[in-house]
Amino acid sequence: MLNKYARAFFTRVLTPFAAFLLRRGVSPDAVTLIGTAGVMAGALVFFPRGEFFWGTIVITLFVFSDLVDGNMARQAGISSRWGAFLDSTLDRVADGAIFGGFALWYAGRGDDNVLCAVSIFCLASGQVVSYTKARGESIGLPVAVNGLVERAERLVISLVAAGLAGLHAFGVPGVDVLLPIALWIVAVGSAVTLGQRVVTVRREAAEADAAAPGSEAAS
Numbered sequence: 740m741l742n743k744y745a746r747a748f749f750t751r752v753l754t755p756f757a758a759f760l761l762r763r764g765v766s767p768d769a770v771t772l773i774g775t776a777g778v779m780a781g782a783l784v785f786f787p788r789g790e791f792f793w794g795t796i797v798i799t800l801f802v803f804s805d806l807v808d809g810n811m812a813r814q815a816g817i818s819s820r821w822g823a824f825l826d827s828t829l830d831r832v833a834d835g836a837i838f839g840g841f842a843l844w845y846a847g848r849g850d851d852n853v854l855c856a857v858s859i860f861c862l863a864s865g866q867v868v869s870y871t872k873a874r875g876e877s878i879g880l881p882v883a884v885n886g887l888v889e890r891a892e893r894l895v896i897s898l899v900a901a902g903l904a905g906l907h908a909f910g911v912p913g914v915d916v917l918l919p920i921a922l923w924i925v926a927v928g929s930a931v932t933l934g935q936r937v938v939t940v941r942r943e944a945a946e947a948d949a950a951a952p953g954s955e956a957a958s
């Protein structure tokens with residue numbers, strides 16, 4: 740939903756910045772790489788120590804690079820298969836760091852085995868949700884479904900909650916429950932999304948096989 744409705748807004752807002760970077764000779768690949776490194780640093784330095792406010796601030800500063808890199812490539816007319824591959828692959832790395840950071844907190848000083856398991860479930864299910872689309876498309880199917888909780892939703896729900904929960908360290912009472920609630924929402928939402936995508940791929944695969952029996956072996 741966010742990908743559909745918020746992307747146009749962020750494209751308008753970020754286009755001047757993307758143009759500025761291009762004028763300075765920065766490449767889309769550099770933005771992809773630096774953005775991912777920044778997200779990883781924010782997640783893996785701050786989250787395992789329970790510093791959710793500062794971790795979220797750092798991640799937020801870098802995560803929008805994922806919208807800037809593609810914008811730059813399109814403006815410069817240099818969108819490429821390599822760029823698409825790099826972008827999607829590093830998305831998986833960034834997501835692993837974010838939910839891995841939560842898991843490390845709960846495995847350590849956060850001391851909550853259930854929430855550690857929920858964080859790992861969010862990490863794994865998010866990767867599998869993305870894989871369903873990549874694999875379905877690689878065997879020639881349209882995978883014409885996005886589902887309830889895509890990457891943008893996973894990030895916004897968990898990061899808004901982490902940022903607010905981090906205010907607990909500054910004396911704001913009650914906000915620390917927001918992160919566990921968000922992680923449960925992302926976990927359940929990702930499981931539903933996985934089901935939606937698997938059902939769609941199964942239907943599309945059956946239709947494609949009926950139209951051209953045996954063609955899967957070729958692909």
Ligand SMILES: CCCCCCCC/C=C\CCCCCCCC(=O)OC[C@H](COP(=O)(O)O[C@@H]1[C@H](O)[C@H](OP(=O)(O)O)[C@@H](O)[C@H](O)[C@H]1O)OC(=O)CCCCCCC/C=C\CCCCCCCC
Pocket residue numbers: 741742743745746749795796799802803805806826827830865868869870872873888889890891894895898899902903906
């Ligand atoms: C005192 C308060 C303290 C709190 C401070 C924190 C505030 C900030 C909190 C959160 C900010 C979160 C921002 C998250 C922005 C995410 C942007 C982004 O990168 O989205 C990526 C997404 C997808 O991009 P791609 O097409 O490149 O990726 C594809 C995708 O990964 C596919 O995965 P799948 O979906 O299938 O699982 C892959 O299949 C594919 O391979 C891959 O290519 O981009 C978008 O979706 C575009 C829309 C972005 C919408 C961003 C909305 C941000 C909205 C609000 C943020 C600000 C909220 C502030 C709240 C403040 C609270 C106090």
Ligand SMILES: Nc1ccn([C@@H]2O[C@H](COP(=O)(O)O)[C@@H](O)[C@H]2O)c(=O)n1
Pocket residue numbers: 767768769771805806807808809810812813817818819820821822823824825826
């Ligand atoms: N280094 C890059 C990054 C992205 N691209 C192209 O942009 C598409 C992704 O767009 P986003 O708005 O989601 O970033 C991607 O599929 C590539 O076509 C690129 O060429 N180089």
Ligand SMILES: [Mg+2]
Pocket residue numbers: 804805806807808809826
């Ligand atoms: Mg991108």
Ligand SMILES: [Mg+2]
Pocket residue numbers: 805826827830
């Ligand atoms: Mg991306």
